Amino acid sequence: ETGVTQSPTHLIKTRGQQVTLRCSSQSGHNTVSWYQQALGQGPQFIFQYYREEENGRGNFPPRFSGLQFPNYSSELNVNALELDDSALYLCASSQTGVNTEAFFGQGTRLTVV
């Protein structure tokens, strides 16, 4: 059984650029959630994807968007990067249902300069 994998592990972007982060969900999981963890803070929910559709969104602007593919992998896209977007982005996969458990990847560290 493979775990949740994210790529890349680190990247540096310039303000105003666009970035795509990738996540492969754990085998058997059909739901992917993305979180933003700023330095010294707890993760904040960005959105969740289930069966290729957005299934819940946190308090993030529309320039944060995502995709889920038929194999349940997912992408997080951020347009018009701002300095405050610098954070660790975490992907979590789970199986939809009551009392589900989310398994996290190691995250992508994004630095916007």
Add this chain to the structure above:
Amino acid sequence: GDSVTQMEGPVTLSEEAFLTINCTYTATGYPSLFWYVQYPGEGLQLLLKATKADDKGSNKGFEATYRKETTSFHLEKGSVQVSDSAVYFCALSDRGANSKLTFGKGITLSVRP
């Protein structure tokens, strides 16, 4: 909306000391409660969970009891080890199909030999 409040940190203990990390929550309905741990440079790992009132979650010597009357889920360990040094996050999720997690700010635990 849902929220999780953790005690302020950081916490520094000597090896074999007793650990308590406080966590209280605000939620509608009957959330599931979690403790996640984040070791340096890594993503989040589920430490333990409880899904209903009076449930006790336990793992690796850590315990936490779901207290509905006090809306709390305090983490305890009788004898900490240097290897327990990490950041600990309390979190909740509602019981619906959306397994979005709401996290506290986290607390850094350092255990000295």
